[in-house]
Amino acid sequence: MISWMQKHNKYLVWTIWVATIAFIGAGFVGWGTYSFGSKAGNVAKVGNIEIKQTQLNMAYSNLYNQYNEMMQGKLDEKKAKEMGLIQQAFSRIEVQAKLLNFAQEMGIVVSDKEVARTLAGIKGFQKDGVFNKDIYNAYLRSQRLKAKTFEATLKDEITIQKTLALLHTDALPLEEETVSAAMNIADKLMYKVLKSNDVNISIDDAKLKAFWETQKENFMTPRMYKLSIVWTATNGVDVTDEEIKAFYDENSFNYTDATGKQLLFDEAKEQASKDLKIKKSKKTAQKQYIAFKKGKLESTQSVTLPANDTTLSKALWDDILAKDSGDIVKPKVVGDRYATVKIEAVVEPKVKSFEEAREEVTEQYKLQARKETLMKLAETTLKTLNENNANVSEYVTLEKNDNLKTLNSEESLQFVQKLFTSLKEKGIISIADKVVVYKIMDQKFLTAEQNRTDFVKQTVNQMKSRTFEANLIKMLDAKYPTEVYMGGLKN
Structure with missing residues (x-):
């Protein structure tokens, strides 16, 4: 269940940059901002709402800053492109625009007083706990933003928050019991971790060219x-x-x-x-x-x-x-x-020739071929998995999962989250560039702790909200189509 929540976490990131004011003190990533050209200054249209170039730039800059902080300042443009940050940024704006279309249709409005109250509550614009107009104006100047642009985006964010608030529902007793039981399951596992360097792949021009032919439009010269x-x-x-x-x-x-x-x-x-x-x-x-x-x-x-x-x-x-x-x-x-x-x-951009794209094609081909070969090895390993060629764990739970050999704490958590959403007694779970082949040897239920009641209720509420939000977005995807004015924004 928790892994489901992680998987669908993207539906919760509607707001692009305003509420936390991630730019204050950090500033725009000027050298890390994409620009794609525009159609009257717009990069796309979602339903009745035009997405402006400046919105995309701000969303990308915010996302770049977030990842760069997590990577301790080691993020660069090449890595950002490999991670698809511009596509992630556009996806966030696209979801936001769909929600704004829906809010307009439902008649949800935000007053100027609400915007002013929210603006005054942003700590980055306060001095001694009180909103300071000089700080606010200085920030706008530093980011080359107009007040009406900033406040219009803030108004959009408040509109979205009010829309999503309509989806809130409290946990029911049966739901709390079900989640509590799931959180107290403990599994004893037989498992083997396979890494990408456990497989070898062969590369020749024929394979590369065949791969390039199917993917050539992904290898374009820049404008x-x-x-x-x-x-x-x-x-x-x-x-x-x-x-x-x-x-x-x-x-x-x-x-x-x-x-x-x-x-x-x-x-x-x-x-x-x-x-x-x-x-x-x-x-x-x-x-x-x-x-x-x-x-x-x-x-x-x-x-x-x-x-x-x-x-x-x-x-x-x-x-x-x-x-x-x-x-x-x-x-x-x-x-x-x-x-x-x-x-x-x-x-204008054009498709690169095979020779021009060779280096990029080779890297992408290696990634795909290695992934496919690793999965084949995992399928073979699953058939022959036994205690002689695998590790055997102690009982693991969603909270106690740090005893899995060859997996670090983050990988162990991801594995266990996926394990507890699976109905299979044995199977294969992918974690980043690794694959875990597993078989459940034994399973038991632990006694639920009384002091976890509030945590379970909070978990259920979050899951219900996210489920409703995910389904809402699916509905909005069909209701408000996206028209993109240039390439490179969608995967």
């Missing part, structure tokens, strides 16, 4: 942009210590360490100086933009870059991807200078 750039340097701008201090005092909210703690002036002085120089250079950049647009100024550099290349900033790419060939984008900050960009041409 490329031919750009002419006018750079406006800021390093020659003079600023005094007094100016830097005044600028820091006004924008101190923006200067924090990795934990979100505000930096002192001396610690932030260098960055504040750079930011002030950028601010002072804005008029010069705007004048150069006008001259460039009138043909009175030549570009500084001509480059061809894939969409979202880190040579340019996230904010600049947002503007570029919303424009057409021949358009000139107003100056945006890139590093410690301004860039004014003209889009000379857009080269």
Whole structure:
């Protein structure tokens, strides 16, 4: 049951970024934000609701920050792509949009007073326990967000919370008894853990090409942009210590360490100086933009870059991807200078040739082939499993599962969760890149503890809510179809 809850946990993650204000102190992941181009600034349409490019960027940035924190700062763009973070981010927004369609149809509304009350309750915007407008405005400036955009998203979140609240039902006595019994089952197991390196696979061009033929549309060249750039340097701008201090005092909210703690002036002085120089250079950049647009100024550099290349900033790419060939984008900050960009041409993605895609194809083929071969080995092992070639466990439960050899604590928990949702006496359970072949040797019921009553009731309530939510989403999937305006957003 718990594994079922984990499996369907995605249905509970409706909110994208507002309630916990995950960005405060961390900021946008500018170098980790996808941009795909747009249709009038939108990336998709769900029912009657358009999904904007900015929504996708914010959802992706939030998700990237979450995973990067879990991975202790070791997440990069390549790994994020392998994990399908952009697809995960879009899936969250898509589910949110379906719920908003449903809320509109049911007449669920949120007042401005509710939005204001929720906004005032966000701790990240409070000082001494009271909402502070200066902190709020400074945050919006730091993320280049408009108040109406932030508050509209907050209103959507409240609407969704009110909609889901309608699904709440309390646990019934029979449900509590059933779950309590399931949580007190103990199994003694015979098992064997198989790892991906337990199998060998052979690779040749014929197999790779056959695999590529069936998957070729997953191996596309990136959309490329031919750009002419006018750079406006800021390093020659003079600023005094007094100016830097005044600028820091006004924008101190923006200067924090990795934990979100505000930096002192001396610690932030260098960055504040750079930011002030950028601010002072804005008029010069705007004048150069006008001259460039009138043909009175030549570009500084001509480059061809894939969409979202880190040579340019996230904010600049947002503007570029919303424009057409021949358009000139107003100056945006890139590093410690301004860039004014003209889009000379857009080269659309195309299917890579086999040779161009060989490395990517090989990696994906290896993963699939190894998984298939490992599963075949598991099926053979299951037929011959006995005490001579397998491990025998003590009695394991959902809570006591740390005695399974060759599995770490997280893998043991995942295995036991799946085991207790299975009706099979013996079988095969996949855990990440491992496979566990098992057979239940004995089973017994433990005496239920009286002090677990509240926990069992809470578990039942969560399961019921999630079941209703999962079924609601299935209904909404059929009721509100999704129209995607570009590739790469859906698996």
